[in-house]
Amino acid sequence: MKLKEDLNPMLLLLFHLMVWIYTFITFLPSYMLSRSTGTDKDFYGSEEERAKRAKARPLLGHPEGPYRAVSAIKGLMASLHPGMDTLDKMFEYAAKRFPHRDCLGTREVISEEDEQQGNGKVFKKVVLGEYCWLSYEEVHTAASQLGSGLASLGQRPKNNIAIFCETRAEWVIAAQACFMYNFPLATLYSTLGGPAIAHGLNETQVTHIITSRELLETRLKAILIEVPRLQHIIVVDNTPTSWPGYPRGISVHNMAAVQKLGARPENAARERQQPVPSDIAVIMYTSGSTGIPKGVMISHSNIIAGITGMAERIPNLCEEDTYIGYLPLAHVLELIAELICVSHGCRIGYSSPQTLADQSTKIKKGSKGDTSVLQPTLMAAVPEIMDRIYKNVMTKVEEMNCVQRTLFILAYNYKLEQLAKGYSTPLCDKLVFNKIRSLLGGQTRVLLSGGAPLSAATQRFMNVCFCCPVGQGYGLTETCGAGTISELWDYSTGRVGGPLVCCEIKLKDWVEGGYRSTDKPHPRGEILVGGPNITMGYYKNNAKNQDFFVDENGQRWFCTGDIGEFHEDGCLKIIDRKKDLVKLQAGEYVSLGKVEAMLKNCPLVDNICAYANSDETYVIGFVVPSQKQLLVLADQYGIRGSWEELCNSKAMEELVLKVITEAALAAQLERFEIPRKICLSPEPWTPETGLVTDAFKLKRKELKTHYQDDIERMYGGK
Template identity: 80%
Template sequence: MRLKEDINPLLLQVFRSIVWLYSLLTFLPWFLLSGASARLQRAKRVKARSVSGQSAGPYRAVNSAERLASTLQPACDTLDKVFQYAARRFPRRDCLGTREVLSEEDEPQPNGKVFKKVILGDYRWLSYEEAYQAAVRFGSGLAALGQKPQYNIAIFCETRAEWIISAQACFMNNFPLVTLYSTLGGPAIAHGLNETEVTHIITSKDLLQTRLQAILVEVPRLQHIIVVDAKVTSWAGCPRGIMVHNMASVQELGAKAENMSRPRVQPVPSDIAVIMYTSGSTGIPKGVMISHSNLIAGITGMAERIPNLDETDTYIGYLPLAHVLELSAELVCVSHGCRIGYSSPQTLADQSTKIKKGSKGDTTVLRPTLMAAVPEIMDRIYKNVMTKVEEMSRLQRTLFVLAYNYKMEQISKGYSTTLCDSLVFRKVRSLLGGRTRVLLSGGAPLSAATQRFMNICFCCPVGQGYGLTETCGAGTISEMWDYSTGRVGAPLVCSEITLKDWEEGGYYSTDKPHPRGEILIGGPNVTMGYYKNEAKNREDFYVDEKSQRWFCTGDIGEFHPDGCLKIIDRKKDLVKLQAGEYVSLGKVEAVLKNCPLIDNICAYANSDQSYVISFIVPNQKQLLALAEQRGVRGSWEEICNNSDMEKEVLRIITEAAVGAKLERFEIPRKIRLSSEPWTPETGLVTDAFKLKRKELKTHYQDDIERMYGGK
């Protein structure tokens, strides 16, 4: 993605001449001292190959061709041993950090809404030894409250230090931990709690009052609620038979001599560590059974792809810990003695919604070196920065574009650009604290434009990963020195990948120039299956003749000659139109989401219709500017509902679709603009911001009928 220059041609030529002269003078010393040649060679080397010699695979990383990796350290075969190892090796190193809340206030908005704003202080840290002892006491306290080994216990809580302490306490005592997203609806929460027959649940004060309270009568087995907030000691609305405790009181109970001396039943590698309920993009969420050995294999593979990972690194935790990406990332950090500072999407940056103007967001204070993000968040950052670039003067904008294009050219040759980084991109880089050295994207496909932008402007490699809850989030991660875009990298050292022909979609492992097919992931990171769902287990999992477990992902991929995988389609996203053409809805969305007018999009098609339609969440700033140009006035909702604006947006995205070479039948014929964003709270996207197609279809049913001529 080259940016377009906009300035007087003579002045532009002067700038280019200066850049050319600088490159000429610095080329030889930089080439000799920077190691650019070695980096470029490493980026282009073969990273994985088919161990069978067949184009279908299985493909393995070149450094695991003989045997898949399954453990970080030989003696650490369960998660409690990993934490114990870290506490012994890094006892006084900062482990878990939480910012102090200095003040809270309500801030009225011009539209009448009231936003809660906070001023936060510094991070307060628990050392590895302190975090370990807190988990020991909490686990002992849970046992004193009647929680038994190999009986399920649930956690329904936001991402925070208490979440990971609770999880470690459960791992130590062989309490299988049932994880539930904090944004799940009432029926889904009740389903998970009843299916796993939990008697104890760990939650927060806010979630107890806003989400759990309404469904407690539907969970008859529940006996104990442990609230992680310090001030909660009782709750007047609690149904009869349920006791409410706070975390501190349970830890005090666990610290008593008679409870501390009680022997712990330690897990074995094959025991269930987590029953992780998926975010439910297709109906009722399923509980994925993940053993200790599964998670350890997964984090072993992930850790190998992060260069120089050690106790000097700082990770910022803000994604849902109930999602396998965040849980795995934090377990990787714990296993290497990194410190983890907690945040939330509402307090992440100085401009975040809950941060009071003039005070500092979490990235500014923490200055993390490691960060994970979902594409939705990266897309927002990309569009916000590019909007600010458009608002610059012509001279500033052209300088930015020149630097951007120059750096893109240099990194493609293996060179770094210290001068550009310090003079031009330093301010953008400071949005994430200024020290980020690895940024990992997962949860959904990341567009090539956004990935390249993050590479360049944040001055660090952006690794794109691919994995599922059913594979502990581990499948592939691109190597940090590979600056190609649109690919998810080679298989991790813990896993191998096979491509299975899919005749209906026209994908075959014999395809040229790249073998294509459904992605099947095998290895010790492939989980035990779905909880109490044998029919689905038989459909999605199988064991081969070598006793290795495999998971059928439903995603379509292609392997490139260097062994890197690219996700190109999804079986469930394929719709056959009335005339027989197959449309990949995911492909249409990926192309059109790069349009500046679009914040989010869901393509839709009925098999008895001849064309595609789309629901669109427009970018507010871009759409308001377009409305002003066209003389359309009114509230935000009125502008979104204006038929002339729909036609204008459709014209613009049609041009973008043609420019991206979509087929005629793939281009949406009609659209609906949504004035409300899609968030996990609306129930229209998952916590990882994946589209919930079933819910979106129900939500826009009247519009579907209108756009297809039914109304």
Template identity: 70%
Template sequence: MRLKQDVSPVVVVIFRLVVWLYSLISYLPYLLLRSSDSQTFSECSRRVKARSVSGHPSGPYRDIGALRVLATCLQPGVNTLDLVFESSVCRFPHFDCLGTRDLLSEEDETSEDGRVFKKVILGEYRWMSYDQVYKEVRAFGSGLVALGQKPLKNIAIFCETRAEWIIAAQACFMYNFPLVTLYSTLGGPAIIAHGLNEAEVSHIITSKELLETKLKSILLEVPRLQHIIIVDDKLKSGSEYPQGISVHSMVAVTRLGAHPENASRQRRPPCAADVAVIMYTSGSTGVPKGVMISHSNIIAGITGMAERIPSLGEDDTYIGYLPLAHVLELSAEMVCLAHGCRIGYSSPQTLTNQSTKIKKGSKGDISVLRPTLMAAVPEIMDRIYKNLMLKVEEMSVFQRTLFLLAYNYKMEQLAMGYSTPLCDKLVFQKVRALLGGRLRVLLSGGAPLSAVTQRFMNICFCCPVGQGYGLTETCGAGTISQLWDYSTGRVGAPLVCCEIQLKDWIEGDMSGGLLRREKDQQNKREGSGKSIKGGYRSTDRPCPRGEILVGGPNVTMGYYKNKQKNSEDFFMDEKGQRWFCTGDIGEFHGDGCLKIIDRKKDLVKLQAGEYVSLGKVEAVLKNCPLVDNICAYANSDESYVIGFVVPNQKQLLALAERKRVRGLWEELCNNPVIEEEVLRVITETALTAQLERFEIPWKIRLSVEPWTPENGLVTDAFKLKRKELKSHYQNDIERMYGAK
């Protein structure tokens, strides 16, 4: 992406002259100081990173550092999660481990439309050392034993991301209690009750707020539940709970465990093959499934991830704000704890100075913590990109010109493999400060990241964006791009803990029909680089393509109490290695890097026989400034695609003003003039990105409300829940397809 410049010719000439003089003056010292074996980003990027160990284009592909054997652990003999943490405690006993900000004040703020929002002012971070955390972990685990929790018996955690979550998890790992993780936004009460009953839990760890708002109403539906442990310091007085259920504070359970009589009890440590976590997925389709993850699975996964983050250690600070019940966040924090990093906790509502719960004029968490490491899902990064571009548009002509010239100059330099320290300091320093100013690694996962957003984050935040690919079923591990690889749209080479194979996929769409695969059409498609309409094969040119299969020690034990899905999605090869069939379609490039190009469930055949990749359409259209989120939909009995759009509020209001359309937000979203104008802009974006005509939505519906995990239309990783979205917009689907 090259940003368009609204520039004066004189300014361009002056800027180019300064750049030319700077390049001339700095080039000679660069050549003298550069060591003979050092390489530019572009030279590193061209290296072969993985290759097929069989020599066949289908693979399996392995990282070139793991051609002989796949990595399974960080240190020899350290094969369970309690031993990993104990090793860190021995090496970093007095280093900061977990940090939480003090709540200084809380107040209600009324907006112009009369709605009341809670705003907070937060203080500095309070830190617990590794040694202090270890003592809390041991005492809390001992307290759970005193409350009747048995080894190898499931215990649930249903809680927001916070220090107490990870303390509770480490206690469960230490005392061999399989930890059942549930999203705090998993869904309705019936879904939560289903998970608790299926896992047969008698103890649950939760927060005061979630107990009152979500758990209390279903307690009678969970007959095995006996103990509720609240992570908050104080319990709400006067609350009543069903007979047979005891409610405790985490502090009280920890105090109970620290009592000499309980602390002296022998614990039963886990072994590598024991289940550490049963992680209920957020469920983009159907009822959430519990994925059984062993200690050895998690350790293999974090071993592979750690290898892709250079110089990881006690000088690093990680900001934790994504759901810990998601494999991306849990794995990231486990990597940090294994290397002595410190973790400061946050939330999406308090992350930045502009976050919804931060009182105007006070600082968000990221400004106070100033992390060096951060994980983000593409939805959050897309928002950052669009908000910054809006601010660029509001700049003066001179400021905007300078920014765009600097942006395009840096993009050219990165393409040639060079850094731009002067440009970073003079132009992008303020932008970088929005994420604390010290960020050195930004990891993206959970969904595909658009090339436009990835390039923007690379340039403006002056740090590499490591795009990764993994699933709950593979412990979040699969691939992560090398940090010196500035190419976009790819997810990198396989991690050292796993290998990836491509399986030919030539049939099946959302209606179960057979894909057309006439020979002459296939010949035309080969080498096109576009989404093919007649199948994906490892013999495709120039890149082998197919369904992605992940194999290795990080592949999990399967789904809890679901033999049918286990036999469908997992298998063991002749060497005894487990594999998972992802359902995603990928292609391997010549340097061994993987690109995700499709998903089996996202392919729909239109009435005339054309195949549309809904995910591809959505990825392109989300780059449109008017679009905050979009879901493409197609009915196989119809000849065109339709779409549901969450519009960007600021951009839509500006559009309405230009078109002289007045009204409240809901009235604007339902206005046919606005709808038609948004469709026109979306169509222009699609044509610019070279989508086929049949891939472009013909009709759209503007959504009044955003899609959030709370309203159940997206997962906690902000992936679309297509089944729920279809039900939600059923009347609109019928209207747009002419049934009404």
């Protein structure tokens, strides 16, 4: 994605001359710096050379596979460290190897205040101090005491226990306690609604739940009457110490009090039942893009395999690394990422999307966000967050004066060319991109993207402006988050890399959708993932377990429902999804996911959901517009009104539709794939609205219900 310049020819020529002189002067020092940091051309190679390197090969030479990583051709890797086959052993190993190193960090809250906005809304703002750290030894002791305390409160091995809590250090301490004492941990998203929470707690028959004070008072308290088996609530916050007003039969405890109970000599001496690799470690409830959440049963050996596969793709991972944790720990991507860090002695500093950066919504103006203070070297992100960063920075670039903007564009394009040749640009990074890089703390060396496809424009932008590779991955809760991750030296876009060393991938013909493994130039079909990372199935849901099967060799497989194609170098590209396919009245098949992915690149679109009825002849769409871009468009055509009035304006709908149609044609969508009518949403879709999951995937059923009146209007009242 090259950026365009808009200067007169003479000035443009002058800038190009400056770039040529810069290239000439800096070539030798840049080359030497590249060699000293291990990023020389011999290691990376040119883009063309990188594209030829084999990442995976079909084992039997068949186009459908199975495909296996080149580094794992002889057999799938099954263990992270010798003998570390369960999560309690893994953490004990880390605590003994890195006892005094920082493990889990939380920022001190100095002050909180309410700030009134111009529109009358009140936002809570915080001023935060430094990170306070617990060492590996301290975390191990805390987890051991908590596990002992839970056992003293009647929690038994192999009996489920639930955690319903925001991402924070106490979440990981509680999880490690459960792993140590063989309490299967049922995880619930903090944004789930009351009925979904009650469903998960009743299905798993839990008697103990670990939660936070805020979630207890705002979510859990209202549904306690619907969860008759619940007896003990453990609150991770230290205050208050007494909890009156709860139903008879339910005891509420502070986590510190339970740890104190577990530390008593008579309880600490109690022998614990250690898990075996096949025992369930986690029952992970998906946030559910359709229907009620399903609980995925994940064994200790599944997680160890997933950690092994993903860690192999992160070069030089060691105790010197710092990871920032802010995504939901109830999501498999964040849980596995943090367990990888713990297994290698890294430190994890906690954050939230509202305090992540200096400009985040809860950070008081003039205060530092979490990335500025923590300066992480490792970070995971869902594409929605990366897309926001990209659009915010590009908006600021557009606001620059002509000279600044052209300098940025030339530097951007220059770096793209150097990356394609296999060279790094340390001086250019320092002079031009250092300020942008500082948005994530300035030390990030690896960004992992998962949860949804990442657009090519955003991936290129992160590569260039944040001066670090983006490892785009593919995995599901059912595969323990593991599937593929692109090699960090592979800067190609739109692909998710080759299979990890813990699994292999096959393609299954989907005749109805027109995808076959015999397709040219690339074999295509439904993606099947097999290996030790494939989970044990859905908890108490045999009807859904048909997506899992065991082959003649005893290997477990999962049918993902996603459509992929394998390229010559063994890289996988996600091209469609079976559930997103709709057949229009005239017989054309429309992939809603494909339409959305293409149109998300339009600057006017912050988010979009394509929709089609099988008894209709055209596609429609719900669009969350970019506020800045929509206001500019309205100003161009002299349309006035509040934000809500603009979004409800028929004239604005038509103008946005025109821009979207042009973007769709430029992206080479077929005419029948292009939305013919749209409606604009003044409110963004967040997990709190219930219209997207915690990983920001669209909840199509909820979106259809929410926009039912608009659907009827756009389809002429049918």
